[in-house]
Amino acid sequence: MKTPTTRRLCSVKAHRAIFFLSLLTILIANVCQAQSFKGFPMWDTNLSFEVRVKDLVSRLTLEEKVGQMLNAAPAIPRLGIPAYDWWNEVLHGVARTPFHVTVYPQAIGMAAGWDSTSLAMMAHYSALEGRAVFNKATALGRNNERYLGLTYWTPNINIFRDPRWGRGQETYGEDPFLTSMLGRAFVRGLQGDDPKYLKAAACAKHFAVHSGPEPSRHSDNFSPSNYDLWDTYLPAFKELVTKAKVEGVMCAYNAFHGQPCCGSDVLMNDILRKQWQFKGYVTSDCWAIDDFFKFHKTHPDATSASVDAVLHGTDVECGTDVYKSLLDGVKKGMIAEAQLDISLIRLFTTRYRLGMFDPVSMVKYAQTPESILETAEHKAHSLKMAQQSIVLLKNEGNTLPLSKNIKKIAVLGPNADNRIVVLGNYNGQPSEIITALQGIKNKLGQEVELIYEKAINFTNDTLLAYANVTNQYSWEGKPGFKAEYYNNVALQGEPEMVRMEKSVDHLWQEGEAVVGRIRANNFSARYSAHYKADEDGYITFEIEADDGYRFFVNDKEVLNAWQRNRWGARTYKLDTKKGASYKIVVEYWQGEGKANVHLRAGLLEKSNLSAIVNRVKDADAIVYVGGISPQLEGEEMRVDFPGFNGGDRTSILLPAVQTELLKMLKGTGKPLVFVVMTGSAIALPYEDQNIPAIVNAWYGGQSAGTAIADVLFGDYNPAGRLPVTFYKADSDLPDFKSYDMNNRTYRYFKGDALYPFGHGLSYTSFQYSKLKTPGKIKSGASFKVSATLTNTGKKDGDEVVQLYLAYPEVAGKAPIRALKGFNRIRLKAGESKTVSFTLSPEQCQLVNEEGALYQPKGKMEISLGGAQPQQKQKTTSNVLTKTLRVR
Structure with missing residues (x-):
């Protein structure tokens, strides 16, 4: 007979046996399941990606399909599909990662370098660091987290049409050709040239007609003419989609001609998918599908918005889970499940091309080690690009370079020792940041007395x-x-x-x-x-x-x-x-x-500014580091300081408190240098007339301070050129919300710019000669332009050669002139080189009122030099111009 104790023991043993038997059953089932799904064609590396992807999609349930169309796509264990978050950024180095990475100058600063080779190398290095981050995250079991994936929602190739836009800093400037060439270099550098696998996946954004204002971007509706659409807003997207083969495109928040961009008949279905034959994936901007029914009011609810976005080719929804309503849409017959399959094939094709479903041994990029993060080579390139980005706007009386033999120097201003400003936005975090103050200290050493005063904030003098x-x-x-x-x-x-x-x-x-x-x-x-x-x-x-x-x-x-x-x-x-x-x-x-x-x-x-000025008046030189900051301009920000609103600017003038301090510093009679940090054009009417030396340093990345010091003291000869027009006043600007390009950017601005697009000085001088072109040009034919470039000064230096075309006899709409070629060239003092460009038929064409390309007949003006032709601002280069006839 069993006692109660015995019965309890037996019961415990029985329960334990049942538990372990259940556990064993689960383990066996999991092993069998693993063996089962590994036998599916989707895992067979001998098959093409196309066959494997179609097999994978065919095995998904409707609920699983919808889940994979969210940016945070969940795992599907029964098929071995890991969770993945599509959302990541690499604007100027891997962004927002928890690991230390190399941070390069902000995009607008890299554009000021006018060097597509440097930009392609930066993208290559960033892709490698991104791979190392992804590999490390995978090893830590965190590869499904946001900002750790391999699909980067960069580059931002919107046209910086108005300097008030706070996100213009993320772009490559105001010119479609410069933006196209730099964007193409970035995509090719990031994605690599492996015939099978992508190093990383780039994404052209924001498609299209998107450049502010920030506070109203979720409800704005813009209706540019066909001429402006094809002449200004689409060329860079066309270049990246049709030639650079960018893997992804992001559609914008705003509406276009009454339809949200992510649901636009014209942009998405006609142009992107039909005309350009784009085969990659499209992501919505984050929360943009919500805007359909919350702000644009073009759709009654989440289901109709989601269905319409997918029907227009928006494959993945970012930000929320509005796309979960697609389940309801399919069940109600509003959209066929087969339509979801089209999006899923695009999405999984990208993941397969990134090697996510293949053994590490087969994917060379998957073997990238953690040691690649912040290598000496990458940090050196960050410094190089910071140096290349610096634009010498003015240098009266050879104020610059400063002598290293000075005894006392004063460094002042809100950006002098600002570790945040140099990193811009959409940035990563490096292990070391060199501010302007630290760069100058490092350059001069302990022997030179250095006085530092923040003195003021950006917009006020109360600290x-x-x-x-x-x-x-x-x-x-x-x-x-x-x-x-x-x-x-x-x-x-x-x-x-x-x-x-x-x-x-x-x-x-x-x-x-x-x-x-x-x-x-x-x-x-x-x-x-x-x-x-x-x-x-x-x-x-x-x-x-x-x-x-x-x-x-x-x-x-x-x-x-x-x-x-x-x-x-x-x-x-x-x-x-x-x-x-x-x-x-x-x-x-x-x-x-x-x-x-x-x-x-x-x-x-x-601040007692008089006392501060009195403390620095006996310095041998004064360096004021001011401008603005990504704390003031950026994406949809809660900022309402004087001159700023919601991330944008209400005035392009330098904040008045900074001008007042500069006036007081000018009164000392000491050599005065104004170092401007900004992500956009600033109007500097007083400073241009009164400050002897002005240097634009943008948001220069982790080595910004070293680059600034190198330029100030002559260890680097500046050669950056403006990728945007610096206007004189707010009155030069049309309505911010108007997307009509009339009187905007150098191509259409009829006034006198303070510092024109393409402007930048040097510590040496260059001379152009022997311009050679054909006498006549046959319509539809390529032709070559060349000239001799000589460094006529006493210093080695870079020159940015710029080629512009103009058609003075065109009756219809046409740019005043348009950039069609550029090349950054290094020349030793006294050295000469031949520079040449081959212009394709498309580069010579204009856009008509309907948005179609055509070749105008008659006079064509070709200008070749270090700046735009007929600039009133002093430059270091003459510009050669020749008039040809097109037959």
């Missing part, structure tokens, strides 16, 4: 003099802040982790680990402490945060992400009594984007 009050924070007897982290953006539920932290001072890259399971997006945090005042008076708290925050003092909300004081800063002044304790709480939440939150304290004071 927070930071105080070290860390020891005045405590919580329940413990020093510092109680930090609570939540795995959602709403501070809801139980925190993932609670711990004490010394201060609130955090910067995380997207995807980087924060605490526990929390990554640096879609999370929130609360920081609580008591602040004990050490004296009567006041203390000013300053908050810097991406996305959202609230600031409480003694349980009263005193500041949030939508409030600013009269200085435009995120600050709160607290009157204090010595020994009193004040409860302070920061609530912070982060959706997409880099995550950063900082709480600082100190005294907010108006």
